[in-house]
Amino acid sequence: MTRQHNYWLRKPFSRRTVLRGAAGTTVGAGAFALVGCGNDDDDDQPPPAPDDDSPEATPTPAVSGEPQHGGELTWLISATPPTLDPYTQTSFVNAYVNGVSLSRLVRFAAGVPEVEPTDFTMEPDLAETMPETPDELTWRFTLKENAVFHDVEPTNGRAVTSEDVAYAINRYKDFDESVHRSLWAFVDNVETPDERTVVIHTREPYADTIQIAGGNLASYIVPQEHAESNEVATRMVGSGPFIHESFETDNLLSWRRNPDFYDDPYPYVDSTTVFIVPDQTQRMEQFISGAVDLTWIHLEEERDRILDARPDAGFDSQPGIGGYIYLRTDRPPFNDKRVRQAISMGIDRQRIRDAVSAGEGENDQIVFVGYPFATPVDQLGDASRYWDYNPEEARRLLDAAIGEGETISTTWDHADAAIYQQAYVDTATLSMATLREIGFDIEQREAPYAQYISTTYQGDYEGMGHSPRAVFYFMDYLTERLSFADGVRARINLSYVDDPRLEDLLVTQRQQFDFEERIETIREIEQICAEEQYEIYWSTQSRSYFWNPAVQNYRPTAWFPYTHLMKAWKEA
Amino acid sequence: MAETTIQSASSLPPVLTRPGRLANLWQTSRRKPVGAIAGAICLSLIAVAIFADGIAPHAPDSIDHPRLVGPSLSHPFGTDNLFRDIFSRVLIGSQISIGIGFASVAIGTVAGTLMGLVAGYFAGKVDLVVARVMDVILGIPPLVLAIFFLTIWEPSFISVSVAIGLIITPTTARIVRGSVLSIRTLQYIEAAEAIGNNSTRIMFRHVLPNVVAPIIVIASIQIGNAILAEAALSFLGLGVASDTAPSWGKMLQDSRQYWETHWWVAVFPGAAISLAVLSFNLFGDALRDVLDPRLRGTA
Numbered sequence: 001m002t003r004q005h006n007y008w009l010r011k012p013f014s015r016r017t018v019l020r021g022a023a024g025t026t027v028g029a030g031a032f033a034l035v036g037c038g039n040d041d042d043d044d045q046p047p048p049a050p051d052d053d054s055p056e057a058t059p060t061p062a063v064s065g066e067p068q069h070g071g072e073l074t075w076l077i078s079a080t081p082p083t084l085d086p087y088t089q090t091s092f093v094n095a096y097v098n099g100v101s102l103s104r105l106v107r108f109a110a111g112v113p114e115v116e117p118t119d120f121t122m123e124p125d126l127a128e129t130m131p132e133t134p135d136e137l138t139w140r141f142t143l144k145e146n147a148v149f150h151d152v153e154p155t156n157g158r159a160v161t162s163e164d165v166a167y168a169i170n171r172y173k174d175f176d177e178s179v180h181r182s183l184w185a186f187v188d189n190v191e192t193p194d195e196r197t198v199v200i201h202t203r204e205p206y207a208d209t210i211q212i213a214g215g216n217l218a219s220y221i222v223p224q225e226h227a228e229s230n231e232v233a234t235r236m237v238g239s240g241p242f243i244h245e246s247f248e249t250d251n252l253l254s255w256r257r258n259p260d261f262y263d264d265p266y267p268y269v270d271s272t273t274v275f276i277v278p279d280q281t282q283r284m285e286q287f288i289s290g291a292v293d294l295t296w297i298h299l300e301e302e303r304d305r306i307l308d309a310r311p312d313a314g315f316d317s318q319p320g321i322g323g324y325i326y327l328r329t330d331r332p333p334f335n336d337k338r339v340r341q342a343i344s345m346g347i348d349r350q351r352i353r354d355a356v357s358a359g360e361g362e363n364d365q366i367v368f369v370g371y372p373f374a375t376p377v378d379q380l381g382d383a384s385r386y387w388d389y390n391p392e393e394a395r396r397l398l399d400a401a402i403g404e405g406e407t408i409s410t411t412w413d414h415a416d417a418a419i420y421q422q423a424y425v426d427t428a429t430l431s432m433a434t435l436r437e438i439g440f441d442i443e444q445r446e447a448p449y450a451q452y453i454s455t456t457y458q459g460d461y462e463g464m465g466h467s468p469r470a471v472f473y474f475m476d477y478l479t480e481r482l483s484f485a486d487g488v489r490a491r492i493n494l495s496y497v498d499d500p501r502l503e504d505l506l507v508t509q510r511q512q513f514d515f516e517e518r519i520e521t522i523r524e525i526e527q528i529c530a531e532e533q534y535e536i537y538w539s540t541q542s543r544s545y546f547w548n549p550a551v552q553n554y555r556p557t558a559w560f561p562y563t564h565l566m567k568a569w570k571e572a
Numbered sequence: 573m574a575e576t577t578i579q580s581a582s583s584l585p586p587v588l589t590r591p592g593r594l595a596n597l598w599q600t601s602r603r604k605p606v607g608a609i610a611g612a613i614c615l616s617l618i619a620v621a622i623f624a625d626g627i628a629p630h631a632p633d634s635i636d637h638p639r640l641v642g643p644s645l646s647h648p649f650g651t652d653n654l655f656r657d658i659f660s661r662v663l664i665g666s667q668i669s670i671g672i673g674f675a676s677v678a679i680g681t682v683a684g685t686l687m688g689l690v691a692g693y694f695a696g697k698v699d700l701v702v703a704r705v706m707d708v709i710l711g712i713p714p715l716v717l718a719i720f721f722l723t724i725w726e727p728s729f730i731s732v733s734v735a736i737g738l739i740i741t742p743t744t745a746r747i748v749r750g751s752v753l754s755i756r757t758l759q760y761i762e763a764a765e766a767i768g769n770n771s772t773r774i775m776f777r778h779v780l781p782n783v784v785a786p787i788i789v790i791a792s793i794q795i796g797n798a799i800l801a802e803a804a805l806s807f808l809g810l811g812v813a814s815d816t817a818p819s820w821g822k823m824l825q826d827s828r829q830y831w832e833t834h835w836w837v838a839v840f841p842g843a844a845i846s847l848a849v850l851s852f853n854l855f856g857d858a859l860r861d862v863l864d865p866r867l868r869g870t871a
Contacts, residue, residue, distance in 0.1 A: 281829050301829075355639060355654055416809050422829055429815050430654055433633045436816075444814050 065552065067265065071570040073272040073551065075294040075562070076283045079419045080249050080276050082450050083233040086220040087171050090179045090491070091453055092560050093419075095216040097253055097274065099561020101150075102238035103221055105141050105165065105198070106130065106214035108473075110557035111564020117318055117545075118558040120473040122214040125563075126160060126221065126239065126262075136205035136513070137188075139213075141165070143196040147262045150243045154225045157260060160239050162192035168221045169200070180218035182480065182491045186510070205511045207518065211474035216560040241267040241566035250276055267566035268553075274562075278418040287313075293548040293570070296556060299423055300358035303544035313546045316556050319370045320543040321472070322361065323427060325536040326494035327464045333408050334463070338401040340533035344386040345394035346438045347431045353539050355430055356423040361539040363387045366481070366529040368472060370540055373519050375526050383530035394438045409441040410463030415452035420468055427538055428466050459494055467494070469537075473559060475518065476510040478525055482534070497534045600862055607858020613851040621666040628660040633815045640834050650836035652827055658836065661818045662844050668812060668819035670848065672733050673799040679737030680798075681791045684744025689775050689783075691745065692752025703749070706742040714739040715804055722810045729812050736801045740794050747790050751783040785863040793856030796849040803845045820845045 081093045086102065099107075107125035109115050124130060126147050132140040143162060149155035173184035186206040191199040202209060213219055226237040236244040239262070242255035254273040261267065275292065277283045284302050287295035288309045298306060303317065325343065327334040334340060353361045362369060363377040365387075377387050385393075402408060412432060417425040425446070432442050442464070447456065456465050483490040483506055484498035505525050512518035529535070545556035554568035601608035620627065630637070635655035643650045649658035691702035709717065721735040755761065756779065764774050805811050806821030813822035820841040827837035 351635065351655070418809070422826065425826075426654055429633075430635060432815060433635045433654075436633065446809070448809075 074292040085232040095560035099563040101236035101240045101244045104219040139200040141198045161195045162198045165198045166190040208474035208476045268569035298544045317544040321368045321469045322538040330496035336401045338397040342394040342397040348389040357541045364537040380530040407439040413456040413461045413465040419449040604858040610851045610854035621670040624663045628663040630657040630660040632664040649840040665818045672802045675733035676736035676798040680740025684741040687745035688748025692749040789860040796852035
């Protein structure tokens with residue numbers, strides 16, 4: 001990533017500078033990504049530094065020729081979305097497909113050659129321009145005049161109004177079954193002075209308002225008449241670039257071009273189909289054989305095989321966040337930080353990297369170390385020693401915490417490999433093997449993804465668990481992981497962290513529009529998390545994306561929504 | 573006065589004596605060499621399963637080995653992608669694979685025998701109901717039935733054994749029923765009824781002993797099928813294997829992405845499954861030939 005394209009490397013911004021920057025779609029801002037798969041989470045980041053041992057990484061986001069209309073784009077996802085209803089789902093697979101049919105106020109600019117995949121700059125989507133901000137508590141959006149819903153039942157091509165946007169935000173914020181209430185909790189109310197104007201009033205100055213309005217999850221506008229119907233789980237009706245046509249569980253979803261889409265000339269292709277292929281090897285083979293146009297998130301060994309087999313393919317690779325261990329810090333024995341520190345020191349991260357990522361990657365911490373502003377683990381002061389594999393010291397910490405020679409019996413819940421790939425399970429297996437050596441008796445409990453995401457990932461577990469890490473396209477994401485304000489556990493605070501020091505810092509950072517000031521606060525949070533080991537992080541991994549060379553004006557993004565497919569065309 | 577004559581033993585005509593058990597076994601082995609070898613392998617596999625913890629050179633979850641190295645003296649079956657010794661894991665894996673194989677066959681055999689006994693002995697409506705229930709179970713693809721069962725009951729040693737036992741039951745029941753139907757018309761059964769024995773006593777004291785041979789044969793053959801079913805379920809993620817207690821099917825599943833590039837991660841667990849299934853099937857075939865009077869003496 002060049003300095004020019006790196007939002008976080010540039011000089012400090014004022015809030016208005018940030019907004020102006022976001023408003024310009026050509027701004028090469030960017031940078032902070034952690035795609036996590038499961039927000040469930042999965043991740044990607046800035047491109048890695050060249051490495052002699054790496055294969056020739058020659059990202060090929062070129063554009064040739066004039067845009068062409070027609071044809072079909074085919075791509076792959078690893079699982080059937082549990083439901084297509086964006087209001088009640090937190091799964092990353094939902095985010096992939098929701099973004100094809102459904103609009104947001106703003107959307108990621110990434111997904112085209114000139115924008116870095118990890119750039120999380122937003123551009124207007126339903127909104128005509130980026131919002132006006134008369135004060136720090138008010139965000140005024142004007143909707144595009146020609147924005148209409150799909151010409152299908154029940155909307156039949158009616159106009160998108162400010163009431164639709166207000167309905168969506170309120171449903172995310174207040175609906176009993178919404179899993180995104182904490183994400184929109186910063187909103188006080190939404191005003192709709194006329195059919196095209198939406199005014200969001202926040203309870204406090206909130207620096208990430210635009211990112212939330214256009215993010216991976218909880219940003220899609222589904223009209224009331226469809227959102228409250230029985231069909232919302234299996235059919236998408238919105239105002240996005242493609243009209244949803246079919247949903248076959250464990251097989252595919254397909255769309256056709258929306259001829260009434262408000263952003264002419266998009267979309268270029270007539271249709272798009274995503275095939276649901278849980279098996280990673282099969283996904284790889286399908287791309288190699290030319291059966292699909294796009295494939296994504298291949299780890300190092302697969303990357304090398306695809307590079308060998310398809311040297312003609314477009315290719316991009318970025319470092320991405322790996323997974324992390326969460327544990328019940330609200331109850332013994334994990335409420336003792338020495339036990340958590342012992343776990344961190346009882347994990348051989350280098351050995352895990354050797355096994356699952358061809359030795360590539362580095363130790364990670366709560367703020368993904370691939371971000372230029374993040375503190376590298378070895379600069380976390382005394383706490384950085386918790387990332388060193390040191391079974392003797394780990395055992396000594398355990399002796400002090402639970403008694404000499406005592407062991408800890410616990411459970412470790414996680415999803416099976418079908419969705420998150422075998423490396424996800426292998427990472428846990430290797431960690432458990434070394435933890436057993438220092439005195440942990442761990443019962444490994446593997447569940448199908450749908451079961452995992454609706455139970456363990458909602459905090460319903462006994463001892464320990466692990467997950468890929470979530471998309472990190474807004475800095476206040478830390479609140480989602482670490483807050484227990486007013487006795488309410490934040491959405492993915494899976495470790496049940498309840499630390500007053502963190503609560504204060506979380507409030508401070510989300511009200512800071514000045515980037516440098518905010519980073520200072522973030523560093524304090526990093527330091528506390530490093531010492532406390534509320535979550536235990538493994539390592540970064542590289543993520544590789546490939547595409548059919550006939551696909552033009554395309555580049556992968558670190559973000560889940562596949563909205564950017566609308567800007568790609570296929571050469572005949 | 574009658575004349576008593578004493579003859580020497582050597583002058584008596586030779587008396588036909590039954591050979592001893594060992595001699596009988598030897599003769600059978602010579603007649604059925606394939607079955608004998610299969611039986612020996614079966615016994616070896618059982619012994620390995622029982623003593624695996626002592627035989628295995630390393631703990632199954634030990635990661636103190638190089639990664640993905642091929643077979644060598646220090647690692648006869650090589651190592652996997654997680655630094656583990658495949659030889660040790662194949663040995664330890666026999667405990668789950670063979671253990672569930674035997675447990676499920678025991679469950680299926682007991683259930684099938686009871687069903688077959690009742691259906692065959694009482695005949696009529698009871699037979700009709702039992703036979704139709706068995707037909708329904710047979711009508712469902714066996715693996716689908718087991719998967720359905722395990723989506724309701726969380727996989728454990730017992731639930732997996734019961735699931736596989738369930739798919740074994742109809743075959744055993746049908747064979748036992750057929751045998752009982754032919755036996756219940758014999759005179760000694762009528763005699764037993766005439767002197768006042770109740771049905772339960774007749775079934776278990778007079779009928780069951782006479783259908784034991786086919787039960788043993790079908791059970792021995794079913795062990796191979798049960799091992800295969802356990803491997804399939806483990807491969808599909810519905811087994812009970814863990815890092816510390818692997819099974820052959822799970823080993824195959826875990827190493828799928830390395831099959832093409834590191835053959836040994838697939839070949840040895842796969843060979844263990846094949847060897848066990850083949851051995852139990854061939855042994856079962858040989859047992860059938862020996863125990864079935866109609867086939868006795870055939871090659």
